Each structure stands twice: as C-alpha cells, then as structure tokens.
Amino acid sequence: MMKLETALQILKEDHNFRAIVKDDHYYYQGETWDFRDLSYDSREVSEQTLFFAKGHQFKAEYLETAIQQGLKYYVSEVDYQVSIPVILVNDIKQAMSLVAMAFYDHPERKLKLLAFTGTKGKTTAAYFAFNILKEEAKPAMLSTMNSTLDGATFFKSQLTTPESLDLFAMMAQAVKNGRTHFIMEVSSQAYLVKRVYGLTFDVGVFLNISPDHIGPIEHPTYEDYFYHKRQLLANSRYVILNQQMNHIDFLLESIADKAHTAYGAGSPNSISQSSAFHFQLTGPLAGDYAIQLIGDFNQENALAAALACHRLGASPAAIKAGIAHTKVDGRMEVLSHPSGAKIFIDYAHNGDSLKKLIDTVAHYQTGKIALVLGATGNKGESRRKDFGLLLNDYPNVEVYLTADDPNYEDPEAISQEIASYIHRPVHIIPDRELAIQTILKQSYKPDDAIIIAGKGADAFQIVQGEKIPYPGDPQVVQNYL
Structure with missing residues (x-):
C-alpha cells in the first residue's frame, strides 16, 4: 500500500510532476488516497490501482x-479528458520506475545487483553467473532464455529487460523468496525506454559491441545504440569491460573515475591456454577451468561472469564449480547426426555472432558445413545484408534460408533479401521445421557439420505480432532423428 x-x-x-488536472481545473495536491496496486494494463485495474497510461x-x-472497474486516478503525459483526474508528468517511464521502486519498498536495496549488457553473450554470461553464485548464495535471474525468482522455478520472460513495474515486482518477490543476488540482462532498449531508470547496479559488465538493433522501432x-549500451557503465558502482571490444579506449576514458577492471587479451585477466572443454586463466582467478560450452567466446563469457561474481564475494572454488556445471539450452548445443557429423544449435542472430559460430565449428569439424539461417521481421533489418x-x-558453406520470427513480414521475402x-x-525454405528436416536428410561424413542458427530453444515463432507455438530447434532436430 x-x-x-x-x-x-x-x-x-524527480522534476517530473506537472499538475493534477480534472475538468480543466489544476491541482498541486491530490486527495487523501491509498493505492494497493500498480498497472499499465487497463484490463487489470480496480478502485485501488494507480494506473500508468x-x-x-x-x-x-x-x-x-x-x-x-473503479479506477480513480491515472498517470500520463497526456490529458485524455475523461471523468477522473490525471496526474500529468513529463516522462511516464521515469514516473513508472521511481514509483514502482518505492511502492515495492525498494527491493533493489536488499539484493546484490549484477547486470550484463552487450550485443551478444548476455544470456550465456548470466547463466554462468547464476550457476557460480548458487554454489554459495541464493541468486535470482532475469534472462532472455529463462528466469527464476526462487532458484528452482523457471519461466520465459516476454522482454530481455521487463517493464519497470514488472521488474520491481519481480525483485520484491525475489526478496520475499529469500534471494540474496539478482542477475539481469540489460538491453539497450531498457535504457532507451527507461525501464531501469534510477536503478544502480553493484556490478555492470559490458561484454562487447557491434552494430545491431538498428531500425525504425529500435535505435535510429x-x-x-552504443550510447544506450553505455548507460549501464554510468549506472553501476563497479564496471567490468572486455579489453578486446570495439571503442575500448573511449570506454576506459569514460569510466576513468569509476572502479573497474578489464578482461581478455592485453589485460591482467586473460585466457592463457584453452581447448574444447578446458581453459586456463591468469590474474587473481588463475587456474584451470572445465567448461561444457565450446568456443572462445563462451570461455570469455565465463571469464566475465567469474570476475563479476568474484567481485560480489564468490570464492574461487564456487567459480570453478559454477562454470563447469553451466549448460544453456540452444546455446552451442551439440548433437550427433546418424552419419557421425555434428549438429550445432545456437542462438547466433547477427553477423558478428554468426561469424564466431562458423569459425568455432570449422575449428572442430574440418569437413563441409551446412547452415540453416533466418532473419527477424520488422526489426534489426541491417542483419540481412x-x-x-x-x-x-x-x-x-551450404546455406538454407528460412523463417526466424518474421512477424508482419513475409519470411520468403526476408530470405530473398x-x-x-x-x-x-542458396536454398530457400520458409517453413523452419521443413528447412531443418531437409538439411538433416542430406548425406554427411563424420567430420562434417550442420549449423542451425537463430532461434535456439525458443518455443515460439513471432508471426503477425503473436507468439505462435514452435517446438524449438533442438526439439525439431531430436524429433527428426
């Protein structure tokens, strides 16, 4: 309440209040009124709800x-001239975030907050961190793949970073569930539309940056895009950066007055030796680490998570165990084809991540490579080129182009582009299940590889604005095999 x-x-x-207006009368104070709920969905209100339009x-x-339904007040940037008072603000998203923090009794102050941003790798790094921290603490996690507020029950998030009303409700539930840490993926959109306005993270990790999410409904x-990614650095008490990322000199200069560390080649925290399932670190966490996810980029994500968790108090033993136990559905999953060839399923969904994926696969499988790939509709249009x-x-590489969340566009037209x-x-097969079945029917040898990129384990396709059930790429492969 x-x-x-x-x-x-x-x-x-917050200098965000304009006035309370009703019937063209202006008020600086409201009546004495207590509300018990917050909502931005007009279908979910009562007489005790403060509503955000x-x-x-x-x-x-x-x-x-x-x-x-009994609504008494609403908060808005616009006076819709209805029969109840409007609390007019300059920025509705700022209002939502700050009011939600206070309404839920500031759960962000009762948790250690760890955030990951980057063009790619956020989900994998978050999973590494969750598995590390759960060795000695009680973390909650919000992830693109799966989220948990109790450490045991997992659910699929609608957004990489939820709307602020939902975010702080989730944090409050995590506190109620006895959680000690809260791990988040923080997208550039989260800062663009102020879903995390006013929130300060204990540790913020910037994994990498490359052009993506540029389009009419995303970043112009x-x-x-880069500016909004950087906002995590400005809103974190301690910062961890990839030494090899683009614009690193600029980034280091921008955080010169903030506590930080770097990782990767050229930094004190680097991978000195690696193989498919092991790597060695230099620096404070020096030692040999077992890992289930192949690829240099996954080892780098593990290193970033290790440094972040170490900063939050995780022991070296917990870090080693957490990394060794981490698996991520749809992230570098490796299955075997009846021929002995390897099938690699990964969420790679932009040019940079696809390049790393192909290079990694080619390192382990020296024969021919066949690839299933699509591009999303109505977003990230630059990915197609x-x-x-x-x-x-x-x-x-033999290419099979298919659907990958076509939304309001024609998947065949996206493939043609x-x-x-x-x-x-190239082959164009708009039906994704059929495309995967077709590629699996071909003849292969043990040193060949099949790559299925883009959807990972997502159990839906976005079509005409709706999430249509889809088995997920690993399940499609297993069903066929």
Whole structure:
C-alpha cells in the first residue's frame, strides 16, 4: 500500500510532476488516497490501482473501460479528458520506475545487483553467473532464455529487460523468496525506454559491441545504440569491460573515475591456454577451468561472469564449480547426426555472432558445413545484408534460408533479401521445421557439420505480432532423428 501524496512527492523530487488536472481545473495536491496496486494494463485495474497510461498507441477508450472497474486516478503525459483526474508528468517511464521502486519498498536495496549488457553473450554470461553464485548464495535471474525468482522455478520472460513495474515486482518477490543476488540482462532498449531508470547496479559488465538493433522501432543509428549500451557503465558502482571490444579506449576514458577492471587479451585477466572443454586463466582467478560450452567466446563469457561474481564475494572454488556445471539450452548445443557429423544449435542472430559460430565449428569439424539461417521481421533489418555479405566469405558453406520470427513480414521475402547479397545459389525454405528436416536428410561424413542458427530453444515463432507455438530447434532436430 502507498499514499498518493508519497507518489506525488517522488514525481516532484524527480522534476517530473506537472499538475493534477480534472475538468480543466489544476491541482498541486491530490486527495487523501491509498493505492494497493500498480498497472499499465487497463484490463487489470480496480478502485485501488494507480494506473500508468503509456505508449503511443494508448487510447482514451482504454481508460473508459478502466473507469468502469473503479479506477480513480491515472498517470500520463497526456490529458485524455475523461471523468477522473490525471496526474500529468513529463516522462511516464521515469514516473513508472521511481514509483514502482518505492511502492515495492525498494527491493533493489536488499539484493546484490549484477547486470550484463552487450550485443551478444548476455544470456550465456548470466547463466554462468547464476550457476557460480548458487554454489554459495541464493541468486535470482532475469534472462532472455529463462528466469527464476526462487532458484528452482523457471519461466520465459516476454522482454530481455521487463517493464519497470514488472521488474520491481519481480525483485520484491525475489526478496520475499529469500534471494540474496539478482542477475539481469540489460538491453539497450531498457535504457532507451527507461525501464531501469534510477536503478544502480553493484556490478555492470559490458561484454562487447557491434552494430545491431538498428531500425525504425529500435535505435535510429549505431551511435544511439552504443550510447544506450553505455548507460549501464554510468549506472553501476563497479564496471567490468572486455579489453578486446570495439571503442575500448573511449570506454576506459569514460569510466576513468569509476572502479573497474578489464578482461581478455592485453589485460591482467586473460585466457592463457584453452581447448574444447578446458581453459586456463591468469590474474587473481588463475587456474584451470572445465567448461561444457565450446568456443572462445563462451570461455570469455565465463571469464566475465567469474570476475563479476568474484567481485560480489564468490570464492574461487564456487567459480570453478559454477562454470563447469553451466549448460544453456540452444546455446552451442551439440548433437550427433546418424552419419557421425555434428549438429550445432545456437542462438547466433547477427553477423558478428554468426561469424564466431562458423569459425568455432570449422575449428572442430574440418569437413563441409551446412547452415540453416533466418532473419527477424520488422526489426534489426541491417542483419540481412550483414548475413549475406558474411556468407560470401564462406563459399563452401551450404546455406538454407528460412523463417526466424518474421512477424508482419513475409519470411520468403526476408530470405530473398538475404540471398540477394550472396554470390552463389542458396536454398530457400520458409517453413523452419521443413528447412531443418531437409538439411538433416542430406548425406554427411563424420567430420562434417550442420549449423542451425537463430532461434535456439525458443518455443515460439513471432508471426503477425503473436507468439505462435514452435517446438524449438533442438526439439525439431531430436524429433527428426
């Protein structure tokens, strides 16, 4: 429960309060009123709900429906001139985040907060951190793949970083469940639309940066994408950076006055030797580590998570055990084809991650490579050209183009766009299950490889704005085999 006057004071302190308006009358204070719920869904309100009217598509008719359910106040950037008062603010997302923090009694102050950002690797690094911390502590985790607020029950998140009302409700539940740490993937969108406004992380890790998420409904430019990625550094007490990432000199200069460390080649924390399932570290965590996820990039993600958890108090023994136990569905999963060839299933969904994936597979499998790949609809449009141009560098890779969350676009048209940049014939099979079955039917030898990229273990396809059930790439492969 929270008093309206408390919420108003929070908005005023953030210089985000304009006025309370009803019937063209302006008020600086509201009536004495306690609310017991927060909502941004007009279908989920009562007379004890403080409602936030957000989004460019929001309509006054949504409020009329909510008023019939007893709604007394709403917070908005727009006066929809309905029969109840509006609390007018300059920025609805800032208002949501700060009010939610206070409403849930500041759960962020009762947890150690660890956040990962980067163009790729966030999920894998979060899984490494979760497995490390659970050796000695009680972590919760919000991840693109699976989330848990009690360490035992897992669920699929709708967004990489949830809306602030949901985020702080989840944090409060984690506190109630006795959790000690909270691990998050923080997307650039989270800062662009202020889902984590006002939140300070104990440790923030910046894994890498490459052009992605640039388009009409995402970031207008790479500069904007990079800027919003960097906001994690500004909002973390301690920062961990990949020494090999693009723009590292600029990044190090920007955090010169903040406690930080770097990892990777050229830093004190680096991988000195590695094989498929082991690597050795230098620096404070020096030693030999077992790992189930193959690829240099996965070892780097493990190192980043290790440093972050060590900063939060994890022992070297817990770090070694956590890394050794980590598996991630749909992330470098390796299955065997009846021919003896290896099938690699990975979430790689942009040019940079696809290049690393192909290079890693080619290192272990020296025969031919066949690839199933798609690109998302209505977002990340630049990936299509990136994929096509990249695959010209791998002329011996046989390419099968298919659907990958086509949304409101035609998956065949997306595939044709990718193909237009590839200087050799490719296969286009819009039905993803059929594409995977087709590639598995081909003849292979033991040193060959089949790569299925993009969806990973996602159990849906986004079509016409809806999540349509899909078995997930590993399940499709297993069903066929």
